[in-house]
Amino acid sequence: MSSLFSHFPSVKLRSRDSKLRSGKRIRFSATASSGEKHDKGLDGTNKRICTDGESNKACSKQLLDLPEELLDGTLADALDVRDLCSLGQTCKRFASITEQEPRWRHHFEERWGEPNLVVRRAAELAGGWRRLYAAKHEVEREAIPWMRPTLHELNAAVENIAIRGWSQLCGSKADRGPCHAPCSLLFLVDGSGSVTEDDFRHMTSFMAYAWRSIQTTFPEAKVGVVQFSNDVRVEVQPSNLSADDFDTCVAGMNRMNGGTNISAAIRKAGQLLGGTKGPGGHSSVVLLTDGRVDGYQASEAVEMAARLTDEVSGEVSMYAFGVGRGVDKAELLRIIGAGGRAADDSRYLGLCTYEDAPW
Secondary structure: OOOHHHOOOOOOOEEEEEEOOOOOOOOOOOOOOOOOEEEEOOOEEEEEOOOOOOHHHHHHHHHHHHOOEEEHHHHOOOHEEEEEEHHHOHHHHHHHHOOHHHHHHHHHHHHHHHOOOOHHHHHHHHHHHHHHHHHHHHHHHHOOOOOOOOOOHHHHHHHHHHHHHHHOOOOOOOOOOOOOOOOEEEEEEEEOOOOHOOOOOOOHHHHHHHHHHHHOOOOOOOEEEEEOOOOEEEEEEEEEOOOOHHOOOOOOOOOOOOOOOOOHHHHHHHHHHOOOOEEEEEEEEEEOOOOOHHHHHHHHHHHHHHHHHHHHOEEEEEEEEEEEEEOHHHHHHHHHHHEOOOHHHHHHEEEEEEEEOOO
């Protein structure tokens, strides 16, 4: 398995000592220098700042004596993320205030935007918004200037491919064991010249990772792989493969090189999936690409995706995963939105992306 999935370290939230300051951001210090200073208090009046150990205890007691609505509102809301973590490490009461989920969801939205269905599920898998914030911060820090998802987001995206679409065939998630409904998963993998060898390995690693997870719940599902560039090549015919056998197949794939003919790949998907499942089944088509195509090719891909639902019996859902430089997310959403259910950004995830195109 490539490095994309091999190293997701546990995250430690680190505290920072700093002096109490006036203004919107309130800083807290575990130690204090000698002497005496004054500053504006929360009520606007001059307050003496504790600067020795004995007075620090008195100030801490006064802080703890503040009413809950003040601590949980004005005080906690005025802190940035780092100071919020520092305050939470001082005592159990502050920990309960600073670890509240709505506050961490707010900080998450401030930094990364409104969470979609996959991100909300990732927060559940992580054990809360605070943990997801910490994990995403750490992955982002290590991957700069590239952008990668957390393991929680990857797992949520894999769930979204199969469980969101296929679970209706098997009953509710709570009472479901292995599902034996007719389901098919087909990966369309970009092997064009704009995709580097590293990008290509990120795609093949993700396919192996996703199928191993999905097959646990859907042991009778079928999986296939089509690689595309100017033309298409069927790497794996849709069949019920074990996770180990599928790993071997994708590990042996070689990049084709050439152009980016997404429409040809979608056409081939319709041909392959047409006879792989009976009425009432569900097919998921997963597009892995940088999405860089010209206007004519994009229009052809949209048209072919719209025809896909007519060629495959049962329900069809399309998903896209971006890899590489200058991924055209908007174009990918337009393509997958033309086939099956209307597109929303929870059906797209960047696996390893860099915002600037190489030209």
